[in-house]
Amino acid sequence: MKHVKAFLLKFIVSFILLYVILGGINDFSIRDVFLTTIILGALSYIIGDLLILPRTSNTIATVADFALSFIIIWVMTNNLAYGDYLARTFISALGVTIFEFFFHRYMANNVLPNNKSNRQSNGQLRYQMESSEELNPKRTKK
Numbered sequence: 001m002k003h004v005k006a007f008l009l010k011f012i013v014s015f016i017l018l019y020v021i022l023g024g025i026n027d028f029s030i031r032d033v034f035l036t037t038i039i040l041g042a043l044s045y046i047i048g049d050l051l052i053l054p055r056t057s058n059t060i061a062t063v064a065d066f067a068l069s070f071i072i073i074w075v076m077t078n079n080l081a082y083g084d085y086l087a088r089t090f091i092s093a094l095g096v097t098i099f100e101f102f103f104h105r106y107m108a109n110n111v112l113p114n115n116k117s118n119r120q121s122n123g124q125l126r127y128q129m130e131s132s133e134e135l136n137p138k139r140t141k142k
Contacts, residue, residue: 002111006049009106011041013099018073021092028081036076040096044068048100049107058104065100069093 022028053061070093077085
């Protein structure tokens with residue numbers, strides 16, 4: 001149920017942001033914005049929030065979400081509308097990324113399992129090394 005609530009929150013806020021930027025400024029139809037938001041929300045939730053965020057930090061996951069958002073919005077606007085929307089795609093991806101930064105904090109605190117034992121204070125994984133007792137073993141002659 002936590003994932004459903006998180007995905008709905010992500011979808012609603014992303015839809016509002018994209019509708020204001022793409023629909024209000026660029027006259028995209030609500031159907032096109034809805035379709036873009038569904039594809040962007042599903043892919044970024046699976047890739048960015050469930051795969052990248054638990055293994056890295058919020059900053060890395062946010063940068064990855066920006067790249068993913070930019071590519072998806074650019075492909076969708078090129079397929080659904082005529083003209084060059086590169087600047088508007090960048091602004092849309094930037095708006096979604098700013099929301100994603102705060103959404104990752106929500107995900108880390110409320111949705112994702114709290115596995116703090118293998119993490120340092122900055123969120124990076126802490127690896128351990130095993131060593132033996134004998135660093136220079138003695139060889140016996142046969």
